[in-house]
Amino acid sequence: MWQAELTRIVYIALFAATAGWLSGSVAWALVTMLAIYVIFALRFVRRLDHWLEHNASDEPPESWGIWGHLFDKMYRHQRRYQQQQQRLTEIINKVQRSSGALRDAVVMIDQHGSLEWWNRAAEGLLGFRHPSDKGQALTNLLRDPRFISYYDKQDYQDPLVLASPMDDNIVLEYQITIFGRNERLMLVRNITRLYRLEQMRKDFVANVSHELRTPLTVINGYLETFADYSDQLPPRWGRATHQMQQQSRRMQNIINDLLLLSRLETTDIEGQQQYIEIDLMLDSIRQDAQLLSGDKEHRITTDLRTDARVIGSENELRSAISNLVFNAVKYTPPGSTIKMIWQELPHNKGAVLAVEDNGEGIDARHLPRLTERFYRVDKGRSAETGGTGLGLAIVKHVLLRHNAKLDIKSEVGKGTQFSCTFPDTSLAMQGESTREHSNTVAHSPELSDLAAQPSDNFRE
Incomplete structure (x- = not known):
């Protein structure tokens, strides 16, 4: 052209x-x-x-x-x-139109934290009003301190569960996603039915476990009486009595662990918080683990690279760490090395308590499910040791109550590492120090009370 x-x-x-x-x-x-x-x-x-x-x-x-x-x-x-x-x-x-038809609330928030758009469900669940609330800061309308802390922290990996600001009987789950230029999309679900079902499950487990303790106590009493007079019973009854005692003790352990899980899920930790001297606790756990090992002669060491203390419940943390260490003793070959390492993370991001062993390791396909209740890696071996399948579930709930998280790394033939990572807000720093204690397991026919009743193994 x-x-x-x-x-x-x-x-x-x-x-x-x-x-x-x-x-x-x-x-x-x-x-x-x-x-x-x-x-x-x-x-x-x-x-x-x-x-x-x-x-x-x-x-x-x-x-x-x-x-x-x-x-x-x-x-x-x-x-x-x-x-x-x-x-x-x-x-x-x-x-x-499709978002407006959802039963879940959808809220768009601009880069300044102000409301930009929301659907009709947000008006019913959160009480937003159009057009008067448009352009208002989200935290001016949702004033719950827990929501404000969750929103400002900008760590939205896990959802937040709170009561609805419109009705305390409605339970909501908040999920926030960051996109664009620091803009946010917030999804709010009504999980009241699921929450009530979960509460019913917790109550059912707690009530049934509590009610089973009395009949089990009676059964154990009669079985102990039979064992005391085993020489007066027919020979074939002795083996049956011994097996009944074993299974009765195993059932008692399951009930105890279920009650412990129920308590961890339903009670508050605030009244139990104290400064925990990790070095003293780990040294005590190491001594108990030595007794538990017996003639297996495991080498158990503690490597303390910081003097940081944890703020929380000492009994709960002792139970969790004992689970990890005792189970490493039970499920690693004789002569294996087990390490307990306590060290700070760089850039003031907290501290980590790791339990490492050089045992058989765990196949990668099992790792995502290890914290599930009653999940077993090796069902046959777990039955032999009397495990309940609740140990790692207890560890996970204890750490959650301390704002910590559990990471698991394992490779078949090279061992396993369980890392308990505590945020900086859960620590009380005292200074830097590096100490290492190691001791080969001694032979002993008797176990301490703590080692004699460890919680279940996580590898089941």
Whole structure:
């Protein structure tokens, strides 16, 4: 098209030059023809300006040559842009209509923390009102201190569960996602039914476990009496009595662990918090683990690289760490090495208490399910040791109550590492020190009270 326009200009110039030569004034002829061309060009520019300003969505004005080509090209681009805008608008409207029909609340929050858009469910669950609340800061409308702390921390890996600000009988689950330029999308679900079912499950387990203790105590009493007079019983009764005692003790351990889990889930830790000297606790656990090992001669060491203390319940943490260490003793080959390491994380991000062993290790497919109740890696071996399948579930709940988390790393044939990571807010720092205590397990026919009744093994 541009080539045709240039050809046209050349022809006009040749015509003007010829006319000027015949009239004896070539220069004036060329100037006159150029002025006429510029006038036509300005006319088309004026039409273009008027069309863009007033009715660009209509068909372009009539023109010829390169201007007609430019007008048509701009019109086609305009039409494509309008079609794209229309499609985007339809998609946005469809998303808003579908979001508006959800039973879950959907709230869009801008980069300044102000409400930008929400669906109808948010009005019922959170009490937002349109349009008066639009542009308001979210934390001005949801004033619960727990929500404000969760929102400001910007760690949205886990959801937050709170009562609805509209009705205390409604339980809501908040999930926030960051996108764009620090904008947020908040989803709020009504989990009242699930919450009540979970409460019913907890109450059922606690009540049944509590009610079973009395009959089990009676059964154990009679079985102990039979064992005391085993020499007066028929020989075949002795083996049966011994097996009944074993299974009765195992059932008692299951009940105790279920009651402990129920207490961890339903009670508050605030009244039990104290400063815990980790070095003293680990040394005590090491001594008990030595007794538990007996003639297996495990090498158990403690490596203390910090003097940091943990703020929490010493009994609960002792139970959790004892579970990890005692089970490492029970499930690693004789002569294995078990390490307890307490060290700070860089950049003041907390501290980690790790329990490592160089035993058989755990297959990777089992790792995601190890904290499930009654999950067993090796069912046969767990039955032989009398495990209940609740040990690691107890560890997980104890750490949750201390705002800590459990990480598990293992490789078959190379051992396992259980890491309990405590945030900086759960620590009380005293300074830097590095101490290491190691001791080979001594032989002993008797176990201490703590080692004699360890909780269940996590590898079951």
